[in-house]
Amino acid sequence: MASMRDIKRRKSSIQGTQQITKAMKLVSTVKLQRARASAERSKGYFTCMYDTVNNILQRVGHIDHPYLTPGESQRKAVVVITSNRGLAGGYNSNVTKLVTRHPQWKKEELDIYCLGNKGRETFARYGYGIKECDNDIVESPVYADAAALSAKLLASYAAGEIGEIYLAYTGFKNTVSHVPTLLRLLPVDISEEEGTARNEPSGEVSAIMNFETEDTEALDLLIPKYVTSLIYGALRESVASENGARMQAMDNATSNAEEMISDLTLKYNRARQGSITQELTEIIAGAEALG
Amino acid sequence: MADKSGFLLRIITPDRVFYENRADMVEFNTTEGEIGVLPGHIPMTVIVKPGILYIHETEEEKKAALHAGFAEILPEGVTILAEVIEWPGEIDENRAKSAMERAEQRLQGKTADTDVARAETALQRAIARIQVLKNG
Numbered sequence: 001m002a003s004m005r006d007i008k009r010r011k012s013s014i015q016g017t018q019q020i021t022k023a024m025k026l027v028s029t030v031k032l033q034r035a036r037a038s039a040e041r042s043k044g045y046f047t048c049m050y051d052t053v054n055n056i057l058q059r060v061g062h063i064d065h066p067y068l069t070p071g072e073s074q075r076k077a078v079v080v081i082t083s084n085r086g087l088a089g090g091y092n093s094n095v096t097k098l099v100t101r102h103p104q105w106k107k108e109e110l111d112i113y114c115l116g117n118k119g120r121e122t123f124a125r126y127g128y129g130i131k132e133c134d135n136d137i138v139e140s141p142v143y144a145d146a147a148a149l150s151a152k153l154l155a156s157y158a159a160g161e162i163g164e165i166y167l168a169y170t171g172f173k174n175t176v177s178h179v180p181t182l183l184r185l186l187p188v189d190i191s192e193e194e195g196t197a198r199n200e201p202s203g204e205v206s207a208i209m210n211f212e213t214e215d216t217e218a219l220d221l222l223i224p225k226y227v228t229s230l231i232y233g234a235l236r237e238s239v240a241s242e243n244g245a246r247m248q249a250m251d252n253a254t255s256n257a258e259e260m261i262s263d264l265t266l267k268y269n270r271a272r273q274g275s276i277t278q279e280l281t282e283i284i285a286g287a288e289a290l291g
Numbered sequence: 292m293a294d295k296s297g298f299l300l301r302i303i304t305p306d307r308v309f310y311e312n313r314a315d316m317v318e319f320n321t322t323e324g325e326i327g328v329l330p331g332h333i334p335m336t337v338i339v340k341p342g343i344l345y346i347h348e349t350e351e352e353k354k355a356a357l358h359a360g361f362a363e364i365l366p367e368g369v370t371i372l373a374e375v376i377e378w379p380g381e382i383d384e385n386r387a388k389s390a391m392e393r394a395e396q397r398l399q400g401k402t403a404d405t406d407v408a409r410a411e412t413a414l415q416r417a418i419a420r421i422q423v424l425k426n427g
Contacts, residue, residue: 038306045303049372052363056336143305143374221322221338222361225374232305 004271011264018257024087025250032175032243039172039236046233053226057188065216067223070187071163077111077131077153079185079231081169081238082119084135089249091170091242092118094180098168100126102182111162113149115235141239146232154224157186165227169234170241176248178241183234185227296349298330299368302376309355309376316347317369319357320419328364335364339373341415343423354379356423358416375416382420391417 057068078099082092096119099105099112111131114120116138123130132152137145156162165185170178300317302310318327320342344357360373394414401407 041307042305044308045305045372048301048303048370052370052372056363147374218336218338222336225361225372229305229372 004268004275007264007268007271011261011268014257014260014264018254018261021250021253021257025247025254028243028246028250032240032247035236035240035243036172036175039240042233042236046229046236049226049229049233053188053222056222065219066158067219068187071157071160073160073163075109075111075162076105076164076166077113077156077162078166078168079113079115079149079153079234080119080123081138081167081234082114082116082122083238083242084117084138086118087249088242088246089252091178091245091249092116092122095119095168095170095238096122098180098182099123099128113153115149138235138239138242141232141235143228143232146235147228150224150228150231153185154227167231167234169238170245171234172237172240172244175244178244181234183230185230186223188223188226298366300346300371301368302344302355302371302373304373304376309373310346310353312348314346314348314369316345317371318345318347319343319362319371321362328369331366332364332369334366337362337364339371341412341419343419344371344376354423356382356416356419358419377420377423379423382424384421384424387417387420387424391421 080095080099082095086092099110100122107126107128110128112119112123112128113131114123114133115135117135120130120133120135134145134149137149153162153165157165164187167183167185169181169183171181172178297313297315300310300312300314301308316327316329318325320326320340321337322340323337325342326337339357339360339362341356341358344355346353346355356377356379357371357373358375358377360371360376362369362371390413394410394417397410398407398414401410
């Protein structure tokens with residue numbers, strides 16, 4: 001049996017850890033509330049933009065536009081949103097797994113655009129080509145940052161360097177449920193959208209959408225906004241998910257520490273009782289030997 | 292929303308729902324010039340240019356500075372997805388003025404590497420902001 005002092009030391013160390021995890025849980029709870037509120041506020045824009053663009057593409061019909069047809073290049077750009085700090089359970093690895101375990105993707109064909117330090121570390125370890133990395137963007141997502149990133153992506157798409165653009169992020173459903181999601185940004189999936197556009201009143205679908213500007217010109221202006229808003233929405237949701245995941249992880253850690261402490265307390269008391277019994281036996285034995 | 296006249300106008304920004312109510316008419320500036328939309332408009336998508344947005348409700352008229360985004364016009368409603376939009380009360384007049392001066396200077400002393408389009412947009416934004424404040 002471990003000595004009393006060892007057990008005591010171990011117990012106080014776990015108590016220290018528990019205090020930290022408890023504090024971290026409180027912090028991420030507060031952050032989660034804030035992130036969730038802002039994710040919900042921007043969700044309207046996010047979904048509305050998605051619906052509107054789908055709607056427009058529906059009405060436009062199949063027109064030939066570089067943003068709607070796959071590019072020549074085999075290379076794919078993947079925007080991966082992770083956190084800067086760890087201790088968030090499976091949050092980061094779930095997102096990076098979407099990319100590293102993707103059945104069709106080859107390492108050499110990918111250009112990784114990393115948002116968040118943890119993702120960068122993982123991809124660097126596996127030897128992926130990291131094109132760009134911005135860690136500050138996830139701390140407090142700003143629309144302008146998302147716009148700058150999408151401008152960069154679209155520029156290399158237009159230049160033919162990449163043929164497809166994907167976005168890997170964690171969707172925020174509610175506090176306990178976060179879904180790692182892989183979304184194709186460009187070319188825009190028309191076939192998939194055919195199903196989603198049916199929720200409007202019948203008869204309206206066939207109405208033809210008019211553009212004040214030329215069709216292709218309008219899409220030139222619309223698609224960048226679409227890409228930006230998807231990235232921005234994904235950022236917001238990811239931040240909320242990160243805090244949710246961390247809150248859960250820290251909650252688990254705190255209750256695990258609680259369990260260990262009660263276990264150690266029991267062991268400590270048993271060891272203390274044992275040592276008292278032993279001392280007594282020794283004293284009695286000594287007294288008897290003298291008498 | 293007891294009022295059933297007009298059409299449903301929704302203005303959404305990345306950070307909030309800016310406006311959601313029934314309106315009789317909405318006016319704003321687009322790439323093709325200023326337009327006013329009444330109920331029952333044919334489906335149309337327009338790209339927003341910096342300018343003043345007027346919302347005509349039954350009783351009153353509201354104004355805001357609308358800078359970027361696009362609008363989806365349908366017979367039953369208008370959705371404006373605005374990247375930047377401000378009520379008059381949210382505008383910093385001094386900042387708008389200094390931004391206007393800066394943009395003007397850039398356009399006047401223009402060299403080969405001046406981003407004319409960017410400077411022009413900046414100028415238009417500043418003018419829109421100042422105008423909204425003036426008429427308010």
